[in-house]
Amino acid sequence: MIINIQTSHRTDMVDITDKIERAVKETGITTGIVHVYSMHTTAAITINENADHDVKTDISNTLDKLIPWEDNYRHTEGNSAAHLKTSLIGTSELVPIANGKLIMGTWQGVFLCEFDGPRHRKVHLTFLKS
Ligand code: ZN
Secondary structure (H helix, E strand, O other): OEEEEEOOOOOEEEEOHHHHHHHHHHHOOOOEEEEEEEOOOOEEEEEEEOOOOHHHHHHHHHHHHHOOOOOOOOOOOOOHHHHHHHHHHOOEEEEEEEOOEEOOOOOEEEEEEEOOOOOEEEEEEEEEEO
16 A cells, blocks of 8 residues: 655655554554555655654754765765665654554654655555454
8 A cells, every 4th residue: 555645845754643544444454563665765764753843853953964965975866865864764664553553652653754855755555464
């Protein structure tokens, strides 16, 4: 199953937890695992706090400090920073499912991390039933 996400800024963290929850419901799976996978080289997937929005700002700002947009990169497309951030964060996460719901901590959410937006992104979900 694919979920579609429109990002709004060059760097953006979009909470996709609700979309994944809806997809889990559609499958009817009550127990298992969902693999959440970004089909892109400049957008990653991470799980982190979705209660205080300052956390995602801090993540974005720190990544910008570690990996500046301009830094004598060789890749001619001009978006090497986005590629590097994607490899650092990673393109997928696994989330357990129980009672038809994602097992998430109170403050956790699943985010698509946009590093070269705004763009239309696709996130592929694979469900493993147990
Ligand atoms: Zn590129």
